[in-house]
Amino acid sequence: MLHSHLPWLANHGRWPVGEEWLYQSWASSYLPVFEVLRGLAADGYRDQMSLGITPVLAAQLDDPHCLSSMYEWLADWQLRSMEAAVSRDADRRELGHREYRSSAHAIGEFETHWQHGGSPQIRSLIDSGVIELLGGPLAHPFQPLLDPRLRRFSLREGLADAHSRWRYDPAGIWAPECAFTPGMEREYAAAGVRHFMVDGPSLHGDTALGRPVGDTDVVAFGRDLSVSYRVWSPKSGYPGHAAYRDFHTYDHETGLKPSRVTGRNVPSDQKKPYDPSRVAAVLDKHVDDFVGHVRERLIAESRRIGRPALVVAAFDTELFGHWWHEGPMWLNKVLRRLPEVGVQVGTLAGARRDGYVGEPVDLPASSWGSGKDWRVWNGPQVQHLVQLNAEVVETALDTVDKRLAGAQTRDRVADQIVRETLMTVQSDWPFMVSKDTA
Template sequence: MTEEGTFCLVVHSHLPWLAHHGSWPVGEEWLHQAWAHSYLPVVELLERYAAQGKRDVLTLGVTPVLAAQLDDPYCLRAFHDWLGNWQLRADFAATRWTDPLLKDLAASEHRASAKALNTFETQWRHGFSPVLRRLVDGGVIELLGGPATHPFQPLLDDRIRRFALNTGLADTEHRIGTRPQGIWAPECGYSPGMERDYAAAGVQRFLVDGPALHGDTAAAHTVGDSDVVCFGRDLEVTYRVWSPKAGYPGDPAYRDFHTYDHPSGLKPSRVTGKHVPPEQKRPYEPELAAVAVQRHAADFVDTVVRRLRSLPKPGLVVAAYDTELFGHWWHEGPAWLDAVLTALPEAGVRVTTLRGALEAGHLGGPVDLPASSWGSGKDWRVWDGEQVADMVADNAKLQRALLETLRPTDVRDPAADQMVREALLALSSDWAFMVTKDSAADYARHRASVHAGRFSHLADLIRIGATEKALDVAGELRKHDGLFGTLDARGC
């Protein structure tokens, strides 16, 4: 055991199903930005660590819906086009920006886009799965899976919940070659008894938010009378980086995510100040940002060490973030991540995965978890509150209709497969989240309605025995949402 204790970083990669569904702010542009600015650099960092012989660097969650998009031929072609367009936009910015700092930024964007293009063309053209599999097989990361389409599991019928979970795990096994033993449950949503479904599906560990454990996150715990283990996110440490009100990315020196130069589509400004209007923000200066990265990395390491010293020995700290924070939302995030993962071992902290933490003995006694999530109030209000009461009612009705329509059969039915696929897409937790948080709420309601309508159309055709018509409709829909080829409705 190292002197100070153990630290686990969990990063979770998730975006809703966006292919074929429009442009910025919530369509394919969102996917491409995250792909270019988060997934490419984070994977590059991990591959560099692999070449250095490092193992058990971090725990990475990749939701099946995102994995499907990063392997999808349509998405691969579209992203390649986007990367080329990024380079053209950088070249255009160089012709219209006159400030020396912005001229340097345009040149930097050109170099970054050229590097991304080369990386994609030489390593990613066959999708994310071959890239990810190398990291998993090499023991560099621990991979977490999850249920198909990222539903809020506590609001699902038990039968549908089990099917979604097994479909998602099977999809990951199909892509990577191994079935995940751990998951980041969508929204960290939990209701008592779900651990039994996890155990039946082969899930051995999952993540909850710290308050579900009343802040007792210094060890993992078995849940109820099962052998399934939960880890709690340490909010005191996690919120140093990213909290509902503050965090490192808001530093004045960092690149401002929200301020655009609209003709080029690039982001030329630094944060400057919380209340500074976009037109008054100062140009981005990489040197200032680099100093802030080192300062914040040192602060985070100090925070982890202080936290570990305050815990009974041996202590554990788990910090968890969306992968998209590192590079997409926070431009300097990958550099900060590199600095932290380098400095923590130098400070006497073991850095490992959730699996590695268990192997190191960080297992406490059993707990009975309450109904919980990571969202506002740490309960379910984001996904079943007053603002989305109509969506919750519609989803319950959809689930009843799905179970009433499905019939036992030994023969696989592509129309039934597509019907279930549309139902699961309609039940995605993202739509309620976006409505409750008023983040592109109209888009979210539209998407939920579109998938629910497609489900209803197919269900009606199947119920009346219009087999040929149902197959034709399913075939057309499959062209637009090529998601989860392994999904087999007979398992529901």
């Protein structure tokens, strides 16, 4: 299960967290991950993953400004690589040659597959049967803290956005931040959502089956932390291995990333040059470790519950390539290796269809953030944002009601009020404050 999301970044500056964030993720994650999925589809693989694309990201992948700017960004990447390739420094020359090859490949991918936007790519993956596409609310709000009226509107219109872009109606969603409050299951049912994601602790760690929520037939699937943290743990996850490329260290003359992780506590200026020849053996080791752990987990969980169990390994798409340079290669190898050891790979929709569903459960208020509660989005550090968001939403809805009273046509001012309100209450802003990431 992969969840693809970025907040709206177009026309909000470049470095460090404006449009640059979009183009880095596009070049490093979306291009190679989609290439992996196309390769799997071409080789006859089906039902390989549930792939979430948030409406706010889909809009940027289709936006003419973002498309032309992405092309410019790729060309700039290639120019920076050429500058490095003629450096007097041997390590920088090697970096330049390596990055030139990577940028040339990315430009070829973009020119061949992406020049008309992301929607044709996403639609082709849907048609190939290699993915189940998951939708979501319009602008990734933290739903439990949202006025129920705006929450229902955001979900309904987010699903409508998927239909308008891809002529496809998602049966499932990745709920933003896996956030839940009791009663939302009925809103999901009313909107036509049949399954959604929560974090494992929401189901008390019992993630071996999906669970209908309350008195509805809406199924919650829980992320298996035992498996997912094999990759994602900041302390012991695979991306932190010394041989992999370091995400945080830049060569500031070229903006390229020259170093390997080297060690967890090694300062950036002491990290050693990245050496691709070190990667293959480490990558194969991590593929085998993950595949073996998934198989053992499935066997143990099936024995525990007395019936075939499932394991949901869930990650942000941007982990693969953007944060973890070698991630797309790892993903490709894992998906091809799992069937070889007897593991059936599938989607959430396929799990539901094939009966991997247990008894109903009453879900608590929860998220996948720190503490598995809401503290990241409503804790002491962001109370000013919680209050501000409530005031913005109340003012916006009151104003829209007044403007639309008796109106017979669409009102562009009302549209813009709602649009900017949704952008304001995105979950990303309090997350960035709580985590001190900007």
